[in-house]
Amino acid sequence: xxxxxxxxxxxxxxxxxxxxxxxxxxxxxxxxxxxxxxxxxxxxxxxxxxxxxxxxxxxxxxxxxxxxxxxxxxxxxxxxxxxxxxxxxxxxxxxxxxxxxxxxxxxxxxxxxxxxxxxxxxxxxxxxxxxxxxxxxxxxxxxxxxxxxxxxxxxxxxxxxxxxxxxxxxxxxxxxxxxxxxxxxxxxxxxxxxxxxxxxxxxxxxxxxxxxxxxxxxxxxxxxxxxxxxxxxxxxxxxxxxxxxxxxxxxxxxxxxxxxxxxxxxxxxxxxxxxxxxxxxxxxxxxxxxxxxxxxxxxxxxxxxxxxxxxxxxxxxx
Numbered sequence: 001x002x003x004x005x006x007x008x009x010x011x012x013x014x015x016x017x018x019x020x021x022x023x024x025x026x027x028x029x030x031x032x033x034x035x036x037x038x039x040x041x042x043x044x045x046x047x048x049x050x051x052x053x054x055x056x057x058x059x060x061x062x063x064x065x066x067x068x069x070x071x072x073x074x075x076x077x078x079x080x081x082x083x084x085x086x087x088x089x090x091x092x093x094x095x096x097x098x099x100x101x102x103x104x105x106x107x108x109x110x111x112x113x114x115x116x117x118x119x120x121x122x123x124x125x126x127x128x129x130x131x132x133x134x135x136x137x138x139x140x141x142x143x144x145x146x147x148x149x150x151x152x153x154x155x156x157x158x159x160x161x162x163x164x165x166x167x168x169x170x171x172x173x174x175x176x177x178x179x180x181x182x183x184x185x186x187x188x189x190x191x192x193x194x195x196x197x198x199x200x201x202x203x204x205x206x207x208x209x210x211x212x213x214x215x216x217x218x219x220x221x222x223x224x225x226x227x228x229x230x231x232x233x234x235x236x237x238x239x240x241x242x243x244x245x246x247x248x249x250x251x252x253x254x255x256x257x258x259x260x261x262x263x264x265x266x267x268x269x270x271x272x273x274x275x276x277x278x279x280x281x282x283x284x285x286x287x288x289x290x291x292x293x294x295x296x297x298x299x300x301x302x303x304x305x306x307x308x309x310x311x312x313x314x315x316x317x318x
Contacts, residue, residue: 019158020073020102023049028066029075030057032083032288034106034128037075039279054284057087058217060095067099076122077106078115078224082235082272082296083289084209086220093121102151104144108132108263109233113185114225118147131263132185132232133178139170184265187301188232191267194304195297195311196234204244204315206293210234232263232299235272241292244318245271248295251314255302262298267307270296 021027029041031054041052055062057076074096078087089105096103104124105117111132117125127133129141146152159165189212196210208214211221212230221230238244249258249271257266260276270276272294277285299307 019154021045021050024051024070025073026051026053026068026071027073027075028053028055028063028071030077030080030085030087031055031284032080032085032290033075033077034081034108037077037106038284057092058085060088060091063092063095067095067101071099071101074101074103075106076103077108078117079109079211079231079233081109082233082270082276082294084109084211084215084233084235085289086211086215086217086224088220089115089117089120089122089224093123096123097121109231110225111181111185111231111263113182114229114231116226118145120224123147123151129174129178130261132181133263134174135177135181135184135264137259137261137264137266138177139174141166141170141174184301185232186229188299189229191301191304191307192230192232192234192297192299195299195307196236198308199234199236199311202312202315204239204318206237206239208234208236234297234299236295236297237291238293238295238318240318242271242273245273245293245295247318248314249275251317253310253313255300255306256310256314262296264298265300267300267302268298270298272296 027050029052046052053066055066057063063074074092076087076089076092078089079085093103102123104126105122106126107115107117108128108131125145127143129143130139144155146155192210193212196208196213199205200208200214210230211225215221238248252258252269255267257268259268260270262268272290273285273292277290
């Protein structure tokens with residue numbers, strides 16, 4: 001990665017919109033994404049005359065039907081936050097090229113250890129460095145990586161004008177921690193597999209989703225996820241809805257950490273309906289599969305047996 005592309009976390013997504021979209025332009029974006037992305041498009045950029053179509057990217061036909069003469073950007077996310085839905089990057093990139101549209105993929109959940117979008121035809125890929133790159137709940141940052149040198153120059157110019165340059169000390173620290181990312185993600189993936197398999201047997205858990213075990217798009221996971229590494233992220237639907245989710249959050253113990261981050265060496269658990277995606281319109285949240293009892297899990301590098309014991313104790317109180 002070019003260190004000059006390390007930028008601050010929150011200006012990362014605003015960087016793309018004024019760069020590739022202007023008033024009157026149209027963007028096709030996945031209907032299930034990081035909550036901040038969804039909010040940014042709806043609350044900030046729509047009022048500036050930029051149009052967004054939020055569609056289900058699991059079906060390529062939905063993307064084709066959403067294309068308009070003024071469509072300038074297709075914004076995908078895989079695996080999507082938090083439901084882990086996958087998209088066919090190769091298929092989307094083919095559609096974008098046939099229509100002269102830029103395709104950007106947010107691959108934060110995957111990291112390059114799992115998925116390399118530029119290898120599948122994407123023009124841009126985006127990473128939240130706060131997550132797996134940092135991996136220790138210390139720094140915040142983001143990166144956008146371009147395949148085309150001309151796009152890269154446009155990004156650097158916009159970055160320069162906006163002034164969203166990461167502090168040198170933070171950039172240095174993340175450049176150090178990212179050296180162990182491959183080892184961490186592989187260990188996290190193995191841990192997530194064990195936790196997902198255990199959760200699938202628990203009577204208070206209605207369903208579990210993990211790309212390496214139970215996932216409706218397992219075929220895509222096997223195609224795009226490199227070397228059988230399916231990542232640290234999984235989710236389960238807890239019987240009892242919001243109340244049960246809050247009880248679980250209130251009773252979870254170490255080694256679990258209760259916070260809205262993910263991708264760290266510590267295992268992190270989140271009740272999305274009342275935490276990360278609380279700002280989403282409930283109807284939209286339910287439509288994309290974020291139920292009231294939706295629990296997002298980011299597995300760390302602890303002993304899986306310790307994580308499972310703590311989960312078992314907390315679930316007894318739900």
